[in-house]
Amino acid sequence: MEAIPQLAISTILLGGIYALIAVGLTLIFGVMRVVNFAHGEFVMLGMYLAFWAFALLALNPYVVLAAALPVFFVTGLASYRLVMRPVVRESHYVQIFTTVGLSIALQNLALVLWTGDFRFVRSEAASVAVRLGGTAFNLAQVIAFAASVAFTAALFAFMRWSYTGKVMRATAQDRQAAALMGIDTDRVYALTWTIGIVCVGVAGVLLAPLYPVYPTAGLQFVLIAYVVVVLGGLGDMVGALLGSLMVAAVEVGGSYVIGTAWKEVLYLLLFIGILLVRPAGLFGQRGAEQLGT
């Protein structure tokens, strides 16, 4: 029983980071109707950014965070222009294989440039213990959580109150109507994609002090993000937050009960179960998974 506070706080810390990855994925799906199969590769790029800044310039990952914003803004915009723009209105088939192709190319670009070695970012924060009540966490985890939450909150505020955010939500609801109302959907898609990429890129930087950095490092996180996003309903941003906490709870609780080796199986089974029973997500409209096809 004494483990419960520790588990609960672990869940919240982990859920906060997952949320930042998942929110970008669900935003892109909600507005563009594209599942970004290359999402994990941008997490990986974020992790490498933190690693190289640390290795070459001895920069602290939290300083890199500021630089990550413009870097991933440019990366996002460039990948949209080069790869995504021509296929936004194409069939699922074309979109799926476009992002899958992008994923493979980026993963292996990293492999060729930086080898498959595991790399580690040694941040002093990772060795500082934070005591909360009777529980202890390392500072890197707490910082990653706080930054993720701040970033996610800023994104929510942007979507809710800014004019551009409203335009994006309008496009998500009905792209044809949006186009008829004079909304430049191409710009909306460019911005959506870019914001989604900035989110995951930042998440990657925050994760770098906590996990080893290697070319396929994104896969583990993006699999979790898929689970989260399907759980919360593809395209549903609030659902993504709740989904993140649920997946984190399953992961933390599962590792505690049956050990870390099998924890992934738990959330993958949860995922398959959800797809079977309520494919539109726990909070979504039934049948939504069959729309837009």
Added chain:
Amino acid sequence: MGRWAAAAGFFGLAALVPLGVRDAFLLDALILILLWGSTSAGWNIAGGYAGQISLGHAAFFGLGAYSAALLGTRWGVSPWIALLVGALLSTVAGLVIGYLSNRLRGPYFVLATIAFTQVLLIVASRWRGFTQGSEGIPVPFRPGFWTLGIAGKAAWVYLILGLAVLLYLVGQYLERSRWGYQLAAVREDEDAALSLGVPARRLKVLAIAASAALTAACGTLWAQYVGFVDPFYVFSVDLSVRFALASIIGGIGTALGPFLGSLLITTLETYLRARFGGAGAGLVGIYLIIYGCALVLVVRFVPQGLVGWLGERLRRRGVAEARS
């Protein structure tokens, strides 16, 4: 007639190679071209003809491969029996996935297939007592046809050629038969197909199950040929993508397409391996970068693949000649 001639040329040429070529490296390349072509043709049944895009076919391939390895090592069972067992397991898995696909369309289905493969990967790599975990498991070599312990590359060429021709004929059947028309209708517009009396759900499930079984058969033969099964290879998303890629490049939903696609990508891979031999991970990376870029470019610019593109050109030339 043109397509029969092309297929006869392709497979006929493959049959002639071992008569003149003794070089093990070239024969190995040929075997892999035919094997990856066959696997892709298996994927094509679900992904191409029925339009059920899966990025989890590695799961079926892996089931076939592990059947050969585990049944052979643990109980000394013949790989031919293992082939049937793997195909049967995959059929069951295919039926479950096929049931899923009736409810899930487009990207949701893709996600489900990836998740399924990931579950198998975790089981195979963590269940150390049974599968030897992440170290992988060797496939026993016991000489003889019944145990598929064949050392000669030429014999392997003919064995895999048989598999390839079988899969080509399945594809050919799907292009021409009632099933083929009905699957094409389901792929193009499921509701419209239903309204015309096409039993779309049953057809999709059957297509995926058949696709799974044939992919598993390829997996068994591959394991037997290569002699070693590594869970991180056979259950990887990259492998699933490779199956899809050969079909997409060659011509998705065509009988010969997967083999032409495989000819291109396997040759490229073999060439790079020979050219930069031993460069290890970096080398794998280079051709995977090329795969990735090829995928992006082909679906965008040549969505009907090589077969479709060539067919279109020939038709145009035919029309131009008829006019002049």
Added chain:
Amino acid sequence: MSLLSVRGVTKRFGGVVANRDVSFEVTPGELVGVIGPNGAGKSTLFEIITGFYRPDSGEVHLDGTRLTGLTPDRVCRLGVARTFQKLRPFPGLSVLENVVVGALTRTPDVRHAREQAREILGRVGLGDKADAHARALSTGQRKRLELARALATRPRLLLLDEVTGGVDQGSIPGLVRLIRELHQGGLTVLVIEHNMRVITAVAQRILALYLGEVIADGPPEIVARDRRVVEAYLGQTYAQ
């Protein structure tokens, strides 16, 4: 004995009632028009008859066989064919192949199905387009293609959703003639149509829906003068 019998069909979407207690019969050989302003529930009714939607209550029978609860493909094989309001030809298949799919529902033999498909394409006036891609056709031609595809399943009852919607004026007389011919050939037809001139020209009987309910059912000249029908249409005109 009626061919189609719809009894007390009700369908809700959330709080909206799309069909409320709809009942009517269609006798063999009849050509019945279904009219009503937008949102009256006409298309929902078609989706229910063809098995795409399940009614919340009520039943649909075809010649004594219960259709409610069957999948759309079963309904088709029992003899109900339909066209879609928003046209849905198989875009990647040729015109002939589109029709072959329908014909294969009645014959397992591909060659036989191709012969039938050619014959039907000739009948609907698309004989010279057999090898064209479905996506290359004009809207009027696509309507004919959908019709040909539906006919190839050899229906006993044909449901047409908006035959002339979106078609240029010049193509309308030809489509009207085609429907008349099919009807004279003995086919029972239920047709949704907005164009009152078209519907009074072809239908023997009209069913008027308003807000999901049947408000009139009878010969065209009587339904067209029905006070509630006139109000339903005028009300919509004023609203616009």
